[in-house]
Amino acid sequence: MNTLHYGDNLHVLREHIADESVDLVYLDPPFNSNANYNILFRSPEGAQSESQIEAFEDTWHWNDSAEDAFDEVMKSGNTDAFTLLRAMRDFLGENDMMAYLAMMAVRLIELHRALKPTGSLYLHCDPTASHYLKLLLDGVFGATNYRNEIVWKRTSAHGDASVSYGDVTDTILYYSKGDKPIWNRQFMPLSEAHVEAKYANVDDEGRRFTTRDLRSPSPRPNLTYTYKGYEPHPNGWSISKKLMAEYDAKGLIYYPKKEGGRLRLKIFLDEREGRPLQNLWEDIPPINSRAQERLGYPTQKPLALLERIIAASSNEGDVVLDPFCGCGTAVHAAQKLGRNWIGIDVTHLAIGLIEKRMSEAFPGLEFEVKGRPQSLASAEDLAKRDKHQFELWALSVVDADPWKGGRKGPDGGIDGIIWFKPDGKKTEKAIVEVKGGKTGVKDVGRLAQVMEREGAKIGVLLTAQLPTRTMERDAAAVGVWENEYTGRKHARLQILTLAELFQNKRPDIPWVDTSTRKKAKREETKQDKLL
Structure with a gap:
């Protein structure tokens, strides 16, 4: 049952999630008009090699997709939801907010279908759209199944130059599918x-x-x-x-x-168990630069927040679904509390991040990942359809952190970084370059130059094409690097093909150690304090 789905959640819900099969839905859909969401990745060396990559862009704009979503709500048979959505369109016009509401409405209808009669839904949002979303939820779930509007204090007071009060809270709308939802009072x-x-x-x-x-x-x-x-x-x-x-x-x-x-x-x-929990939650701090659980994901929510929601509205063995799972806090909390879980996200970056997070938090845990390339043909097809997602997928396979920014051009010839400790102490890096199209001798030479520029011990060229003999010769000419601690020798510039990845071949990296990411986070925290 524990499954991660890569893909559009509307398609996944329709194709893979059965009627009345889910006990609890938590969703935190992104909406922030004209904003990009970024994930920060920094090397352990600190701010000089700081860079950031775009995790995903807010694409809630009025276009053909939004119009199609609006039409699908009309055809769904849910007259209440469509009546409300049409009234909103008359009031708002065809803008980003309206596109967001149309796309959310058709997804909320699917989530309602997937919930068991005793199931509940928690929709996490900010005040920008919470009043519109509440009306949509009234239309989809019925106004009588509204349970609470939870207010979570997500940040401390801060100065604001605008003519309004400081915005320090999020809204969590809690609805049940029926009149007898699963409920475990929290204290x-x-x-x-x-x-x-x-x-x-x-x-x-x-x-x-x-x-x-x-x-x-x-x-x-x-x-x-x-x-x-x-x-x-x-x-x-x-x-x-x-x-x-x-x-x-x-x-x-x-x-x-x-x-x-x-x-x-x-x-x-x-x-006494304590005092009964009310709808104002001020006791759970947000993720900050010093939080141990911080992953660098911009919309990451605290684990304690999801644990509270899951404990209140599900029991052990129940199924928890997060259709916008991001960095996976909901599925992490579900696993921790003994629930089954389903996560859906539209980016390979998020799915790869969750895979690492769950494997590190729960060693030996088995779960399925669907929608990602499972064969050489499907990987090649992804490379043709979406270069960016192909790159993120390839990096996740070799356990590399995505990397963009660099010193030259948009990424400086670096797609990803693998951190490792050859002697168990000092952190080194291997640079990864991904090529889904044509690859030649020039790519080998360019990677060698980037390795020298960045002081990387190893470079890895991931390519969809088979390397030519000249490419292999030039790669060998870059030489070998000897690990003084183990005495082993490693090719400095390594070429791996997609076919070899599906044969479970991986870069020859000494002591690949995911704990180095924690060191990177500590260094990031130090830099944040300096800034």
Whole structure:
């Protein structure tokens, strides 16, 4: 069941997700008009080799795709959703926001179809579109299945030059498919100040407790009785005489020390789960530059936030679906809490990042990745259709971090970096160049120059074409690099073909160590502080 899907989530939902097969949906769809989302990758050496790559671009623009989505909502049979969407189009016109809403509407209809009758959906958004999305959700799920608008404080107060209040919160819209959704009440721990103030009493066993009034809120003649000489309030007791005796036998009745006082009920601190969680969440900090779980993904949400949502609205063994899974926080939290999960994303970068994240967090975990090239023919087809996604896929296969920016041109002749520790201490790098089209001797020479420029010990040329003898000769002429720690020799410039990748051949890199990424993140944090 644990599966990552590469592709458009609308297509994946229709082709691969069965009716009423999902217990919980969490989605955090990107919307920020005219903005690009970037992922930062820095080398361990620090800011001098800092660069960034474009992870994905916000493509919610009114075009043929948006028009098609609008038409599909009309044909879906959901008249409420279409009525609302049409009214929004009359009001907003044909702009980026309207395109976003049309594309979201058709996806929300599919997500509603996939949910079990006891299932729930949490839609994470910012105030830019939350009011429109709430109307769409009313149309798709029914207004009576609205449960909460959760407000999460995602950042601290900050200065803002605009004529408005600081924007520090996100909105999470919570809807259920039916009237009896899975629900596990969550609790907040009691503060020390609250415990000191409210649980000041201590019994002979050292247990802290508070007391609660036992009077009825309204006159109850049938509950008016004397108990061990203690008279009730004029309204009567709130419990029967039989229950009063049972509580007394368990030591739960508090007898007043002052004459004329009334009996009260003891509530022990160690039996309290905490205070029930409300819809204002201020206790979960955002991902910042010092957060240990930070992956550098721009829309990454804290693991604790997803754990809370998943714990509240699903049980162990249930299925959690994230159709915009990004860096995979929802699937990470689902796995951690013993749920099955499905993640969908439209970029190979995201899918590759999640693969690494899950493999590192849960060693030995088995899960399936669908939609990615599974054969040489499908890889070659991807190279023809989408050069950028082909590049990201190829880099993920060899465990290389995508890299763009460089010192010359858009990427400086570098598509990716493999970090490694030849002696277990000092971090080195191997430069990776991906070629999905024609490849020749010039590419070998260019990679050799980039290696010298960047001080890289090893260079890897990934190519769809078979190398010529001249290319192999020139690559061999670059020489070998000897690992002084192990005594092993490694070709400095290595050529790998797509065919060899599917035969499980990988670059000859010594001690490829994913822990070096953590060092890179620490260096990044230091640079952030300096900036």
